[in-house]
Amino acid sequence: MAGDPLAFLDDEIQALKDQGLYFQVRVLQSEQAPLALIDGRQVINLASNNYLGLTTHPRLREAAIQAIRDYGVGSGAVRTIIGTMTLHEELERRLADFKHTEAAIVFQSGFTANTGVIPALVGEGDVIVSDELNHASIIDGSRLTKARRVVYKHKDTDDLRQRLEETKGARRVLVVTDGIFSMDGDIAPLDKIVEVAEPYGAIVMVDDAHASGVLGANGRGTVDHYGLHGRVHVQVGTLSKAIGALGGYIAGSKALREWLVQRGRPYLFSTSHPPSVAATCLAALDVLREEPGLIERLWDNTRYFKSGLQQLGFNTGISETPITPVIVGESEKALRLSTRLFEEGVFAQAIVYPTVAQGKARVRTIVTATHRREDLDRALAAFARVGKELGAVA
Numbered sequence: 001m002a003g004d005p006l007a008f009l010d011d012e013i014q015a016l017k018d019q020g021l022y023f024q025v026r027v028l029q030s031e032q033a034p035l036a037l038i039d040g041r042q043v044i045n046l047a048s049n050n051y052l053g054l055t056t057h058p059r060l061r062e063a064a065i066q067a068i069r070d071y072g073v074g075s076g077a078v079r080t081i082i083g084t085m086t087l088h089e090e091l092e093r094r095l096a097d098f099k100h101t102e103a104a105i106v107f108q109s110g111f112t113a114n115t116g117v118i119p120a121l122v123g124e125g126d127v128i129v130s131d132e133l134n135h136a137s138i139i140d141g142s143r144l145t146k147a148r149r150v151v152y153k154h155k156d157t158d159d160l161r162q163r164l165e166e167t168k169g170a171r172r173v174l175v176v177t178d179g180i181f182s183m184d185g186d187i188a189p190l191d192k193i194v195e196v197a198e199p200y201g202a203i204v205m206v207d208d209a210h211a212s213g214v215l216g217a218n219g220r221g222t223v224d225h226y227g228l229h230g231r232v233h234v235q236v237g238t239l240s241k242a243i244g245a246l247g248g249y250i251a252g253s254k255a256l257r258e259w260l261v262q263r264g265r266p267y268l269f270s271t272s273h274p275p276s277v278a279a280t281c282l283a284a285l286d287v288l289r290e291e292p293g294l295i296e297r298l299w300d301n302t303r304y305f306k307s308g309l310q311q312l313g314f315n316t317g318i319s320e321t322p323i324t325p326v327i328v329g330e331s332e333k334a335l336r337l338s339t340r341l342f343e344e345g346v347f348a349q350a351i352v353y354p355t356v357a358q359g360k361a362r363v364r365t366i367v368t369a370t371h372r373r374e375d376l377d378r379a380l381a382a383f384a385r386v387g388k389e390l391g392a393v394a
């Protein structure tokens with residue numbers, strides 16, 4: 001008999017370990033909250049995307065429970081068969097309203113929103129022009145097409161213009177960027193991107209996974225932040241981060257929605273959300289409108305924590321948002337910093353090569369609206385102690 005055809009996995013896994021690229025999955029044993037029980041230790045949690053604390057908001061919990069009572073736990077079909085429930089349609093109307101667009105369509109996740117929309121818009125004879133630091137789901141969505149893929153330097157609109165010059169003769173051009181970049185916490189220059197792209201007749205797409213619920217009036221996102229309503233053709237958002245539940249969506253024109261109903265493959269071939277997820281997201285949109293104080297608290301906490309880290313002498317890079325990296329250089333150092341912080345009661349994820357460039361290894365922090373000042377002070381004290389111990393700050 002031949003050997004185990006999966007035997008190569010042992011070698012591959014060992015190779016990851018040898019290169020220091022093997023990660024251990026931490027387990028959350030409590031709710032997703034600012035103070036959390038992680039791997040048996042009570043810690044200040046600086047690692048979630050739960051920007052507004054909505055994962056545990058009482059109104060969202062109640063909405064989910066009520067929807068389960070009224071409609072059960074599953075939708076039982078894909079959207080185009082009989083998996084479109086009243087709640088799904090209501091959520092899409094409300095998302096369009098939230099984004100000030102004609103229409104919106106919900107997918108199972110932000111990931112499937114990107115892998116669904118990009119192949120529906122471009123193919124053979126087309127070009128995708130993409131920021132070099134765009135999210136993996138944009139890269140994968142692009143790989144699912146036969147379009148030519150061109151990468152421009154991070155946020156560099158001169159380079160973008162040059163790349164667009166090279167697209168002449170293409171049938172269609174799609175320019176795509178993250179709204180907020182998840183590793184550095186910087187914001188795309190969407191106003192300049194739109195200006196550069198418009199003369200070329202390019203489709204402009206922004207992925208606002210980290211910006212929805214965070215930037216713009218009531219958290220409407222990057223388009224609202226720059227006052228670009230009507231000039232960005234495809235807005236992707238997630239319901240899994242600030243919104244606190246699960247899902248992704250695309251907001252834009254009625255025709256875009258209609259086309260994605262016909263040709264968005266995850267929409268066509270993967271089951272829709274349980275009704276409780278749609279109901280949770282509807283409640284989240286109510287909260288965004290009725291409790292603007294949450295976003296204010298998020299930004300207050302962001303300023304407080306970021307300036308605290310800077311005063312301690314840490315390098316926080318080019319962050320402008322609640323995502324604040326603490327850049328320490330070598331992978332080893334970032335991993336050590338994260339481990340020692342955890343022992344001191346703070347969880348912040350180490351992010352190392354190849355996720356970020358060599359020499360740019362970091363511990364990434366994300367504060368939320370629901371961290372208390374005393375949590376942030378305790379976290380800063382731990383950063384100060386461990387930073388000195390590791391020689392990351394003086």
Ligand SMILES: *Cc1c(COP(=O)(O)O)cnc(C)c1O
Nearest residue numbers: 109110111135207209238240247
């Ligand atoms: C997190 C993220 C996604 C994926 O969203 P999910 O809803 O978690 O699948 C897509 N794009 C960007 C830019 C993200 O940060």
